[in-house]
Amino acid sequence: MIISKKYNTDVLVVGGGVAGVSAALTAARAGVRTLLLESHISLGGLATNGYISGVAGMVEGNCKEWLERIDAEGYLFDRPHLPTFDPERAKLILEHMLLEAGVKILYGTYAIDTMVENNNIKEVICHSKSGRMAIAARIVIDTTGDADVSAFAGVPYEVGSPEFAGLNMSTTLAFRMANVNMTQYDEAVKAWMAKETADNTIPSKMSLIEELAEKALENGDLPFFIFPTALIYKVPGTPHDDADVTVITTHSFHTRNLDVEDLTRQVIEQRRQITWIEKFFRKYLAGFERSRVSGLASQHGVRDSRRIIGEYILKDEDIACGTKFEDGIARFPEFYDTHHPTSPRLGFMRHIHLKEPKGAAVCRPAQCSEEMHPFGRPGGYEARKNPGEYCEIPYRSLVPLGIDNLLVAGRCVSAEFNAVAAVRVIAPSMTTGQAAGVAAAFCLKDNIVPRNLDGTLVRRAMIGQGVPLDKKPDGYWAYLRGLKGEHVVVPGDFVGVMTSEGFKR
Numbered sequence: 001m002i003i004s005k006k007y008n009t010d011v012l013v014v015g016g017g018v019a020g021v022s023a024a025l026t027a028a029r030a031g032v033r034t035l036l037l038e039s040h041i042s043l044g045g046l047a048t049n050g051y052i053s054g055v056a057g058m059v060e061g062n063c064k065e066w067l068e069r070i071d072a073e074g075y076l077f078d079r080p081h082l083p084t085f086d087p088e089r090a091k092l093i094l095e096h097m098l099l100e101a102g103v104k105i106l107y108g109t110y111a112i113d114t115m116v117e118n119n120n121i122k123e124v125i126c127h128s129k130s131g132r133m134a135i136a137a138r139i140v141i142d143t144t145g146d147a148d149v150s151a152f153a154g155v156p157y158e159v160g161s162p163e164f165a166g167l168n169m170s171t172t173l174a175f176r177m178a179n180v181n182m183t184q185y186d187e188a189v190k191a192w193m194a195k196e197t198a199d200n201t202i203p204s205k206m207s208l209i210e211e212l213a214e215k216a217l218e219n220g221d222l223p224f225f226i227f228p229t230a231l232i233y234k235v236p237g238t239p240h241d242d243a244d245v246t247v248i249t250t251h252s253f254h255t256r257n258l259d260v261e262d263l264t265r266q267v268i269e270q271r272r273q274i275t276w277i278e279k280f281f282r283k284y285l286a287g288f289e290r291s292r293v294s295g296l297a298s299q300h301g302v303r304d305s306r307r308i309i310g311e312y313i314l315k316d317e318d319i320a321c322g323t324k325f326e327d328g329i330a331r332f333p334e335f336y337d338t339h340h341p342t343s344p345r346l347g348f349m350r351h352i353h354l355k356e357p358k359g360a361a362v363c364r365p366a367q368c369s370e371e372m373h374p375f376g377r378p379g380g381y382e383a384r385k386n387p388g389e390y391c392e393i394p395y396r397s398l399v400p401l402g403i404d405n406l407l408v409a410g411r412c413v414s415a416e417f418n419a420v421a422a423v424r425v426i427a428p429s430m431t432t433g434q435a436a437g438v439a440a441a442f443c444l445k446d447n448i449v450p451r452n453l454d455g456t457l458v459r460r461a462m463i464g465q466g467v468p469l470d471k472k473p474d475g476y477w478a479y480l481r482g483l484k485g486e487h488v489v490v491p492g493d494f495v496g497v498m499t500s501e502g503f504k505r
């Protein structure tokens with residue numbers, strides 16, 4: 001193999017999504033020579049290039065700092081839950097943050113292999129316009145989302161759902177629309193919610209869009225049912241009555257997210273869906289009459305592919321039961337965000353199955369349909385996360401088996417299928433990235449490998465960096481904790497609470 005260029009660094013971060021940026025930032029701020037590779041020419045991955053511009057999870061640490069900087073420039077809609085940002089500005093700010101910290105960035109650089117000796121990655125082999133390059137590093141952090149580096153190095157991994165013959169979650173190519181009247185849209189959604197929850201009842205459909213899509217199908221204005229809801233995030237800084245929005249609603253099912261032919265099938269299929277959705281929105285959705293598609297995401301919305309096997313595999317059950325760990329380095333307060341691998345109608349699987357009610361989980365005897373679990377219908381109890389609880393992600397889930405000088409962060413950490421569906425969202429991806437950066441700096445200082453690092457030290461250092469793992473979540477999460485009432489399951493398998501004032505979620 002001809003190598004045209006060589007680099008040497010202390011920490012090499014592969015993948016410049018939110019997890020990778022957070023890892024590189026933290027390592028560099030600890031005074032460590034840090035190099036970050038990114039195959040695109042901008043940072044943020046799915047959050048920016050994928051137009052996923054609303055932040056789920058607990059905004060802490062580097063994620064909080066990033067959002068505060070976006071806010072200071074006027075490109076954040078800072079609300080208690082799901083703050084949203086302008087994806088183009090957000091990627092510029094990530095770049096500024098890395099450059100200020102002294103991280104060396106290589107764009108347009110694709111990791112394609114590793115050279116491994118004695119369970120250590122000696123070099124990561126990359127391809128770029130400079131040709132083949134070899135990068136030697138003392139610690140490598142894999143934040144490729146797909147655990148590419150780990151797989152090249154021989155780390156064991158899992159792919160897809162065991163309940164669905166290894167299929168991945170359905171995927172979504174997001175897009176951007178211009179000329180949307182958000183006042184009219186917000187009013188239509190509010191009126192629909194009021195109608196649906198009149199007399200304190202639970203909504204019969206997942207969203208206004210589901211109701212409108214049914215009408216469009218009847219009228220022949222949609223060729224088939226795509227998905228029962230859409231995330232529509234306003235781009236901050238655009239006028240409310242003539243806004244830009246990002247839209248997350250296209251879906252491909254039966255996906256194999258490590259197969260280039262299937263990935264190509266998905267993006268072609270979803271680009272076609274976007275043209276149908278544009279017409280559908282214009283005709284049926286209030287506020288969208290003058291709207292037009294103004295951009296297609298440049299990163300495909302792959303929710304999951306490889307999940308490495310690490311020193312601890314975060315269990316589906318840990319999410320439902322709100323498990324805490326001595327080496328907990330990030331936390332997760334939201335529901336399972338498992339997009340159904342095969343069913344456009346059902347949309348999500350917000351539950352797992354337990355033999356018996358356990359821990360903080362919200363349980364009811366199993367009553368899901370065969371359509372929900374077409375390859376085998378698990379019994380026992382359907383278990384959902386209690387909205388007032390949270391689980392932690394242990395440091396050991398970032399430490400892969402088999403390779404000594406490697407850490408993994410973001411959406412490919414060691415977790416079962418539904419657990420990764422939960423903790424893959426933006427805020428925890430950034431916090432696991434931050435913990436990987438902390439751990440890398442510790443390992444270099446003490447000349448040890450990540451496996452031998454005491455995770456409780458990483459936890460303490462994270463607390464020292466302002467991630468309040470030692471305190472109960474505040475703000476929106478404290479509000480949820482305070483909701484008193486009976487937990488109920490609503491369409492789409494959300495969990496809500498029936499309170500004396502009616503239904504809340």
Ligand SMILES: Cc1cc2nc3c(=O)[nH]c(=O)nc-3n(C[C@H](O)[C@H](O)[C@H](O)COP(=O)(O)OP(=O)(O)OC[C@H]3O[C@@H](n4cnc5c(N)ncnc54)[C@H](O)[C@@H]3O)c2cc1C
Nearest residue numbers: 015017018019039045046056111145172301410411425426
């Ligand atoms: C459709 C969809 C909707 C979502 N909705 C939400 C939401 O509303 N809120 C929320 O908080 N989260 C949401 N998520 C989840 C969240 O956006 C992602 O899981 C999270 O951003 C993942 O961050 P990451 O850094 O781990 O991975 P990624 O963002 O995938 O970043 C990986 C980076 O590595 C680069 N890369 C990959 N392979 C290589 C390689 N071999 N060499 C060099 N570079 C490489 C990629 O170009 C990319 O920049 C959604 C995800 C999807 C797909």
